[in-house]
Every structure is written in C-alpha cells, then in structure tokens.
Amino acid sequence: GAVVSQHPSRVICKSGTSVKIECRSLDFQATTMFWYRQFPKQSLMLMATSNEGSKATYEQGVEKDKFLINHASLTLSTLTVTSAHPEDSSFYICSAIPGGGYGYTFGSGTRLTVV
Amino acid sequence: EDQVTQSPEALRLQEGESSSLNCSYTVSGLRGLFWYRQDPGKGPEFLFTLYSAGEEKEKERLKATLTKKESFLHITAPKPEDSATYLCAVQEAGAGSYQLTFGKGTKLSVIP
Numbered sequence: 001g002a003v004v005s006q007h008p009s010r011v012i013c014k015s016g017t018s019v020k021i022e023c024r025s026l027d028f029q030a031t032t033m034f035w036y037r038q039f040p041k042q043s044l045m046l047m048a049t050s051n052e053g054s055k056a057t058y059e060q061g062v063e064k065d066k067f068l069i070n071h072a073s074l075t076l077s078t079l080t081v082t083s084a085h086p087e088d089s090s091f092y093i094c095s096a097i098p099g100g101g102y103g104y105t106f107g108s109g110t111r112l113t114v115v
Numbered sequence: 116e117d118q119v120t121q122s123p124e125a126l127r128l129q130e131g132e133s134s135s136l137n138c139s140y141t142v143s144g145l146r147g148l149f150w151y152r153q154d155p156g157k158g159p160e161f162l163f164t165l166y167s168a169g170e171e172k173e174k175e176r177l178k179a180t181l182t183k184k185e186s187f188l189h190i191t192a193p194k195p196e197d198s199a200t201y202l203c204a205v206q207e208a209g210a211g212s213y214q215l216t217f218g219k220g221t222k223l224s225v226i227p
Contacts (some may be wrong), residue, residue: 043119
C-alpha cells in the first residue's frame with residue numbers, strides 16, 4: 001500500500017515548449033501533495049505544496065507562472081513546466097502523506113531534459 | 116547555515132563491514148526526523164521516522180537512532196544491495212507545517 005505513481009519517468013523537450021508531469025496516489029486520498037526538484041549531488045528542494053481544490057503554495061524563489069500546479073482531485077496533482085529552458089532540466093519528484101506510519105511517500109521521479 | 120548536514124558525503128565499505136551515517140540538524144523544535152534510501156534515477160524510499168530523543172527503530176540491517184542534535188543510521192554487515200544514497204530530512208514543529216528539509220545525502224557503496 002501507500003504508492004505514489006509519477007509519469008513520465010523521463011521526458012526530453014525542446015526549449016520554449018511546455019511539459020506536464022502527473023503525480024497520482026494509487027491507494028489513498030491525498031488532499032496535499034508536494035513537488036520537489038533535485039539537482040545532481042544536491043538536496044531535494046521543495047518547490048510547492050499542492051492543495052486539492054485550492055491554489056498551490058510556492059516556496060520563495062519558485063516562479064508560480066512557470067511551474068503551474070493543478071490538484072483537481074484527491075488522487076491527482078500535475079506540474080506543468082511552461083516555456084521550458086535548459087536551466088529547468090532537473091529531476092522532479094512528487095510526494096504525499098498516506099498516513100498509517102508510511103511517512104512521506106515519494107513518486108519515482110521525472111527526469112526532465114530541455115534541449 | 117544548513118539546517119540538515121549529513122556526513123560523510125560518500126562511504127565505501129567492504130561487504131560485512133559495519134558502519135554509521137550521521138545526520139546533524141539545527142531546528143528550534145523537531146516534529147520528526149526521516150531517513151530515506153534513494154537509488155539512482157528513483158524517488159526516495161521511506162525507511163524510518165523518529166520523533167523524540169532516545170528513540171530507535173530497526174529494519175533488517177539498518178538501525179536508526181536519534182538524539183537532540185543528531186541521528187545515526189547504523190548499517191550492520193552491509194551487502195552490495197545496500198548500496199544507495201541515504202537521505203535524512205527533518206520536519207520542524209509548527210502549526211500546519213508539513214515541509215521537509217533534506218540533507219544532501221550520503222552515498223554508500225558496498226563492495227563485494
């Protein structure tokens with residue numbers, strides 16, 4: 001139990017295009033999900049907190065117009081990287097809290113490469 | 116100043132050679148300290164949550180302990196399949212606070 005599914009696992013896109021990443025809680029409902037970014041040999045950095053039915057909360061320095069978050073249901077949050085540029089290339093990971101002692105459960109991550 | 120510092124950055128062990136990873140933290144109040152394992156190109160896999168000083172948890176060859184300033188992840192008789200990056204994260208006490216602050220991790224390599 002307590003699985004968070006993230007798709008796609010890898011995506012390559014051209015500079016200037018948009019990319020959508022999906023995060024689903026498979027066997028529990030998640031009113032809150034979290035989006036992280038991880039650069040090589042660096043910590044996971046929280047980008048935003050996604051709340052079902054309301055606006056996401058973005059961390060300082062994260063452009064909300066560039067990283068669009070939609071949490072339209074209790075099992076799905078999406079992150080859209082708009083007008084992507086090479087500096088947006090990174091590993092993006094979502095997380096949710098299933099409860100029941102599972103801690104924060106993470107998706108398998110999405111490797112975004114912007115060329 | 117980093118709130119979560121992990122050491123060493125990298126550790127190479129021979130199979131069967133026990134050791135410990137360190138996670139020191141500086142927060143005004145700790146709600147929880149988390150240990151995760153991360154394999155290359157994958158998301159973190161939950162290992163343990165510790166809530167108060169003196170608490171210990173075990174899972175197979177891993178044992179996590181917590182003091183007021185640091186946590187240790189002890190690895191007993193490691194196997195090559197234990198090779199991974201081990202991440203420590205803290206959740207600071209505060210109303211409605213869910214944010215986790217991660218350390219940079221310790222990359223463990225276990226040599227057969």
